[in-house]
Amino acid sequence: MRRTTRRWPVMAAATVALVLPLIGPASPAAADPDPAALAKAITAPGVKQHLRELQRIADANGGTRASGTPGFDASATYVAGKLRKAGYKVTVQPFEFPYFEELAEPVLERVSPSPRVFVPTPLSGTPIGEFDTMTQSGSGDVTAPLRAVDLTLPPSPTPGSSTSGCEAADFAGFPAGAIALMQRGTCDFVVKARNAAAAGAVGAIIFNEGQPGRTATLQGTLGEPVTIPVVGTSFAAGENLAAVAGSVVHLKTQTISQIRTTYNVIADSKWGDGNKIVQFGAHLDSVLAGPGINDNGSGSAGILEVALKVGALPTRNKLRFSFWGAEELNLLGSEHYVDTLSPAELGKIKVYLNFDMIASPNYALQIYDGDDSDAVGAGPGPEGSAEIEKLFEKYFDVLRQPHIGTDFTGRSDYGPFIAVGIPSGGLFTGAEVLKTPEQAALFGGTAGQPYDGCYHQSCDTINNISDKALALNTGAIATAAVVYAYSRDLPGPDTRPAPAALRTLHTSGADHHDPTR
CATH class of the missing domain: 3.50.30.30 (Glucose Oxidase; domain 1)
Incomplete structure (x- = not known):
């Protein structure tokens, strides 16, 4: 696959500025801070700098950032330090895991x-x-x-x-x-x-x-x-x-x-209504085999850069940024987090947005299918998930970028949130599945090859990143952050049943099936 050109990092700023005025009624009111000015500060080079730091951490710690290793601990320290410096209330949540x-x-x-x-x-x-x-x-x-x-x-x-x-x-x-x-x-x-x-x-x-x-x-x-x-x-x-x-x-x-101990890093902005939380999430851990720069340094770096730029804004709704541990061992970090919240605390989370692998080198721009519009595979997300999908569709449509849906298969950290009825969505550029000829016609790249040929391998390094996909998806994260930070009407119902009544078994793990049976 031919490498992307240098104009794509610049595009991340322009994309948000272009899209926000066209999103519709969820956009900030005229009295709110200018989102286009914010957009200019959120660029792909900033995200790449975080990826370089994660690569450096892996290089210094045996080539891995897996939970339970010094490489993960250093990654969590880096993220937490950046967020604290930006004014966030940071909670490092420990939990035991096998x-x-x-x-x-x-x-x-x-x-x-x-x-x-x-x-x-x-x-x-x-x-x-x-x-x-x-x-x-x-x-x-x-x-x-x-x-x-x-x-x-x-x-x-x-x-x-x-x-x-x-x-x-x-x-x-x-x-x-x-x-x-x-x-x-x-x-x-x-x-x-x-x-x-x-x-x-x-x-x-x-x-x-x-x-x-x-x-x-x-x-x-x-x-x-x-x-x-x-x-x-x-x-x-x-x-x-x-x-x-x-x-x-x-x-x-x-x-x-x-049994070892690892961590989630949870950062709350100091602004906004604490009863209306918009939560962003990405898993911070890699597999033991490699540094995990696309999986999932890319999603972690994307939401980190957006968090650093929006932290000072006096938003209407509270923004929460989450960096999960032990996702690669069946979503253990996000499962632990959701399990430890009371029904009242879960009820405050109005939106969950997940970003796992957003820069695959043979990428397809995939949006989680909140309304099950393709009527195949997994069903729709909780009420409000369709609106999240539409926001991302509008973003890519305005940029004249093709996009496709992808099912809520349970392979990433949206799973525990969906299980308790929280409207969810997010972006994905593909893992080990082979790209189809139809997708190659839409997105370029190579049909018959994996979206990420280095998935779960030692070659998932800083060289395993599509700058174009990273820029486009960074712009999408920033767009969602600004839209939902100021929206008066967040997706989903005003009330929903108690989480205990909604929790269901869901497919978990990183291998398309329940790996325990």
Whole structure:
């Protein structure tokens, strides 16, 4: 993909100045500060400076900014310091989480009979092998008999129906010191692993279930530390292991799996009605594999720069900027934040806007589909989400920039807010999914390649940024900040049901599926 030209950083200022007069009735009144003057101060070079600092932090801390590492702590310190200096009331909210790090590639091989070595997924995560260490697996190096546990082979035609390893009774007669072979199905992976460990297993292998869409290598998480090595495999690998009677298997994992503390950084402006909060959010953590400059330094830097420029404005509504920890471990930071707020405090949050990966190098300009206008995939957001989508659509339309919708799949930190009925929206430029020819015709770039070819990899550096996408999306964040800071009528109903009545299960995690089951 050809690199963008230098005119795009300049455009970030001009875009907001151009769009704000055309947004409509939500715009500031004539007596309010001039939003066009503010817009000139919000430029992509300012955002890039924050990204360079996040890159420097990663470089100084082993190439990562993952939660639970010094790189994340330094990132949080940098953001909090900038916001305090700008006059924000900053809260650093600690919470515990299950930290996991894989130190070496795992080993899985059948020693006898019919020896076979299975291909591991490397630490980089690509390419995906025949098996992978489950997140929160314990360490171990064991050679032991393999014992199948309540397998359904051939697989049932109904996905998610296998109960293999889900009940303690499945392990009746299980020989202590064996390795348990189990199948994906109705219960969480951690239930299977803990049942196996309780029965005396020295290791556990969980393979995919076997129906269409459930054959690939399991890349799952146990959600909490366990003491034995646990790996997930493809259906084919598991079926192969199950087919050889009397197998002896060598299983080895080298991991760190422990409870650590990480943080959310929450910054409230000193202005505005505290009963009408407009909240912006982006996750600050990277994965362990890399510095995470696009994912999600880009969203964090974007909302940080906007926060620094709007902090001194005497706004009508209160602005809140949130930098989440442990998003890459299933939205733990935003989940913790929402869970700790009282119903009354949740009721004060009128709008939540999420920005996760806003500068993908092979980008598409995607707006969260608040009204489910495409009628496919996930449904609409809570009442008011459609209005947020329309604001961003108007912004891009005025600039004559194409845009498409993207579903609320639960992959980012809007999930916990939607679950309690808060109107939500935001922007996304794509992750590991391949760009279609139709999207390439709209946005340029390369069809058949990921939006971000360095997603969750060590190459997600300062060189993995589209300046054009960064400038356009920075302008969109600034536009939303000014519009909603002064709006007399924020999206959504004046009242909504109690959060406890609205909270529902929602898909979480960074892999398009619930990685715990």
